[in-house]
Amino acid sequence: MDITEYELRVRYAETDQMGVAHHSHYLVWCEAARTDHMRRRGVSYRDLELQGLKLPVVDARVRFRQASRFDDLIRVRCWVRDVASRRVSFGYAIERCDDGVLLATAQTSLVAVDSNYVLTTIPPEIRAKLVPIPDPVRL
Amino acid sequence: MDITEYELRVRYAETDQMGVAHHSHYLVWCEAARTDHMRRRGVSYRDLELQGLKLPVVDARVRFRQASRFDDLIRVRCWVRDVASRRVSFGYAIERCDDGVLLATAQTSLVAVDSNYVLTTIPPEIRAKLVPIPDPVRL
């Protein structure tokens, strides 16, 4: 449960004229995997926002190793790298399901802000559910 | 001033593996042109939302005649087709700047809703600025 495996299929709209998935979509996939990971850990991001807590991304890095293509089944592995009172970082390994080839790695850091977009603290009961683990792959 | 000409350049991220701009982006371009058209008519859509009025799209149609490609300069001509107490419709002609070729036509209808997403009336002073004209091209 420390690592969530989130699967998706590359959409046609996500390809570009290079014939591969456009690099900006990897951040969208990571976000979908992160939401799923939080859900599995008992944290509904949707509910967090309804309660007035938002987690905007403040830092994002993606390293692209192999391209992914239309209709490829992709698996995004997602885990917590680090958590502090106001900040949480996630790691991602994006793989092709077919042959397990590592396509990309990524990391994003998010901070907690309130409804007025002012820095705030991640509630302890949320933080307790976001347990960091060592990176399973080199990011 | 009845027709706004809004120019944009096709972004790489907007292409797909067919080597042309993906059809879903035309709705985004129409929206950008519509926002610009309203601004030129004295209606800031940003301010409308701050005042609690939203205009969600309830009907959209696009007819694609010619493809557009990466780096093409595109002109979206936008006008009001029809306005009623709770609904306003816009028309669009999307052309390539280079040679004036008509790439697509589109129409969208929007309704007024309040902050709770309940149907409401377009304020008369806004409506007065959204003057419909006959379609300059067949949609």
Next chain:
Amino acid sequence: MDITEYELRVRYAETDQMGVAHHSHYLVWCEAARTDHMRRRGVSYRDLELQGLKLPVVDARVRFRQASRFDDLIRVRCWVRDVASRRVSFGYAIERCDDGVLLATAQTSLVAVDSNYVLTTIPPEIRAKLVPIPDPVRL
């Protein structure tokens, strides 16, 4: 098998500041459902393109009835409306899984073009697999 039910979850990146899924994404969802429908009927769109046949969208219409929100589970029902030698039309009903509410209906028409983007014929063996049915809902 005449109607494919394709499920997806609304991504955060697909929402807009109105707090709902942006209308342009419905076309992307329809496309994903259409690809899936074709696959289930024995037609891999990926392979079609590798063989030099493309099916660009030439007409798209979406009617939005209810908004969808972040994290909503959505079901896109997709079917063939009509097929001719060079053109095929699909219908879509987009529903919220939770309560079955119809969120939107859509229709798209696609034409067959070759690698040079010249109109061509849908191969008979492909066409035979794209069997039209009467619309199960009013579009």
Next chain:
Amino acid sequence: MDITEYELRVRYAETDQMGVAHHSHYLVWCEAARTDHMRRRGVSYRDLELQGLKLPVVDARVRFRQASRFDDLIRVRCWVRDVASRRVSFGYAIERCDDGVLLATAQTSLVAVDSNYVLTTIPPEIRAKLVPIPDPVRL
């Protein structure tokens, strides 16, 4: 000419339910600025691809400092950070035009590949036009 200033307006479709531009779009904006920078330096990326040379992004990092909002006028400053035989890196500073506030910084690295997606060399005449400068801001 060493730094290109590329302006854009935040589109409605680029916002998310947090009420700000979604972080994934910054990569799209950087790409548009990069294409423009190359054009001003005499390199048409469109022509490069037509000649069989592609420059996929292999590494991307964005640091987000302040949010941008719908309808904000944004300026992306773009420059070359480093160029080698097969790789070129760009830096970006994304600012709000209104008050010059720095919203984000970014860096991307691209490699040269041929039509078969095999690593290749950036032609010397292209490389000569991509002159690196020291970062004008801390990335």
